[in-house]
Amino acid sequence: MSQTKHAHETKPAAHAPSRVYDRAFRASEAYKATLPDMQNTDASQIQGANVPILQVGISNFRLPLLFLTKDGGKIQLETSVSGTVSLSADHKGINMSRIMRVFYEFQDRVFTPEVVEEILRRYKQDLGSSRARLRLEFNYPMIKPSLRSGLKGWQYYRCCYEGTIDDLDRVRKFIHFDFVYSSACPCSGELAEHARTMRDVFTIPHSQRSKARVVAEIAEASHLTIEEIQELCLNALQTETQVMVKREDEQAFAELNGAYMKFVEDAARLVYESLDSDSRIRDFQVACAHLESLHSHDAVAVINKGLPGGLSADFSEFKNLIC
Numbered sequence: 001m002s003q004t005k006h007a008h009e010t011k012p013a014a015h016a017p018s019r020v021y022d023r024a025f026r027a028s029e030a031y032k033a034t035l036p037d038m039q040n041t042d043a044s045q046i047q048g049a050n051v052p053i054l055q056v057g058i059s060n061f062r063l064p065l066l067f068l069t070k071d072g073g074k075i076q077l078e079t080s081v082s083g084t085v086s087l088s089a090d091h092k093g094i095n096m097s098r099i100m101r102v103f104y105e106f107q108d109r110v111f112t113p114e115v116v117e118e119i120l121r122r123y124k125q126d127l128g129s130s131r132a133r134l135r136l137e138f139n140y141p142m143i144k145p146s147l148r149s150g151l152k153g154w155q156y157y158r159c160c161y162e163g164t165i166d167d168l169d170r171v172r173k174f175i176h177f178d179f180v181y182s183s184a185c186p187c188s189g190e191l192a193e194h195a196r197t198m199r200d201v202f203t204i205p206h207s208q209r210s211k212a213r214v215v216a217e218i219a220e221a222s223h224l225t226i227e228e229i230q231e232l233c234l235n236a237l238q239t240e241t242q243v244m245v246k247r248e249d250e251q252a253f254a255e256l257n258g259a260y261m262k263f264v265e266d267a268a269r270l271v272y273e274s275l276d277s278d279s280r281i282r283d284f285q286v287a288c289a290h291l292e293s294l295h296s297h298d299a300v301a302v303i304n305k306g307l308p309g310g311l312s313a314d315f316s317e318f319k320n321l322i323c
Contacts, residue, residue, distance in 0.1 A: 039093035050089050055133060057084030057099045065136070066110045070227035074110050080137040083119075085129035094127055102126055111136065113173035113218055116163035124165060136161045140226045146244050147252035153243030159226055173218045177226065179233035180241050180323045183210040183267060183290045184257040207257055209241060210264075210290040211323045212271050215311060222280035236274035237267060264290045268301040276305065283310040289321035 043050060059082040066074045083099040102122050109115050116134050123132035137160045144155040160176035184207035192203040212233060218224050234240055238260040242253055262270070267288045275284045283305050290299040300321075304313040 039095055041092045043090040043092070045092050046090075052089050053087040054131070055084040056087050056094055057133075058082070058096055059084075061100055061103075063104075063107060065107065065138070067138070067140070068110050068112050068225065070225040075141075077138045077140065079111075082133075082135045082137075083123065084133045085123050085127045086131040087129065094129070098127055099123070111161065112223070113161055113163065113175065114223075116161050116173060117165075117171050120163050120165040120171060121169075124169075130167045131165060133164045134162065142227065142230065144240075144243050146242060146246070146249045147256065148248040149244075149246040151244035151246065151249070155240075155243050157226065157230060175214075175216050175218065175224060175226070175229055177214045177216070177229045177233070178323075179212045179214065179230065179237065181210050181212065181233075181237045181267075182207055182239040182241055182253070182257055183264070184239075184261045185294070186261040186263060186266075188294065189258070189261050205261075206292075206294045208291045208293045209323055210267065210288065211321045212237065212267060213287045213315075213321060214271065214275065215285045216275060216281045217283040217311065219280050219282040222282075224278075224280050232274045232278060233271060236270040237262070264288050264299040264301045268303040272303050272305075283307050285311040285313065285315065287315040287318070287321065289318055291322065 038045070060080050061082075062078060062080050064076050065079040066076050069075055081103060083103060085094060085099070087094055103119060105122075106115060106119055116136065119134055120132045123129065123134070137158075139156045140159045141154050141156050143152050145152050158176075158178040160174075162174040162176060163171060165171050184205055188205040188207075192205045195201040195203045214229065214233065216224065216229060239253075239256055242249060245253070267290070268286055271286045271288070272284075275281050275286070285302070285304045287302045288300065292298055298318065298321075300318045302313045302315045304311050
């Protein structure tokens with residue numbers, strides 16, 4: 001009799017894998033050596049164009065980090081970290097987890113831009129990349145006194161330490177800093193005085209909450225703290241928004257705005273002058289937005305130091321300056 005199977009006969013079902021999580025299982029070194037590694041496969045496994053990638057990595061992993069204060073103390077802050085490296089052609093991918101694992105080796109350090117540089121060099125070494133970038137974003141608190149009442153309150157500043165390293169191991173270190181202030185319009189102030197003197201009419205000049213976003217590149221072998229960046233902005237603009245106020249503080253703030261009225265053009269130039277006077281700042285960019293109370297739109301300005309090959313005035317994300 002023929003042993004040929006009929007076409008309608010099927011193969012026996014394969015053995016179903018276990019659907020139970022084995023909490024007792026431990027991966028030995030020998031077992032780990034058998035694990036597949038898709039990132040390190042050859043160029044034949046690349047999908048799409050076999051071209052270099054300028055930045056690849058992970059963004060917004062968070063952990064508490066220690067930061068150095070102006071007086072030499074330490075403060076712990078929740079920090080959002082983004083780390084990327086370059087990937088050359090003919091390489092499928094990077095080991096993403098290594099971005100975080102390398103960073104965690106530094107988690108107990110007190111963070112400064114100098115520590116950022118150390119991590120960048122490790123990224124190049126450990127991931128075999130030619131370039132790397134690292135950003136640490138955090139909100140930095142400072143106790144700020146009221147103008148006349150003696151009250152004090154916490155002011156928070158959006159900050160970022162950023163570092164880059166290129167193919168030639170050249171490192172650039174930046175501090176990003178947001179400064180929120182009040183801007184009273186000089187034109188409105190003059191018109192209000194005109195109405196009062198010419199027609200005895202009570203008027204209120206318009207003013208608005210405003211923001212200056214500073215990017216400062218730190219000069220080689222120099223050190224700059226967040227508090228010192230804040231002081232540079234305060235000295236330039238004077239009218240920082242207040243935390244705790246009583247009536248005497250509110251009156252003082254009105255007087256302060258009257259003494260330091262400014263258009264957005266004035267604000268950008270004042271911050272430029274302040275940053276340019278500090279030799280620890282190699283390069284900078286300043287973007288200002290005055291959130292108009294007179295208009296339904298905002299007034300904006302961008303300025304940069306103008307170094308060849310340095311930071312540009314190419315800033316367009318003005319909606320991000322809403323405060």
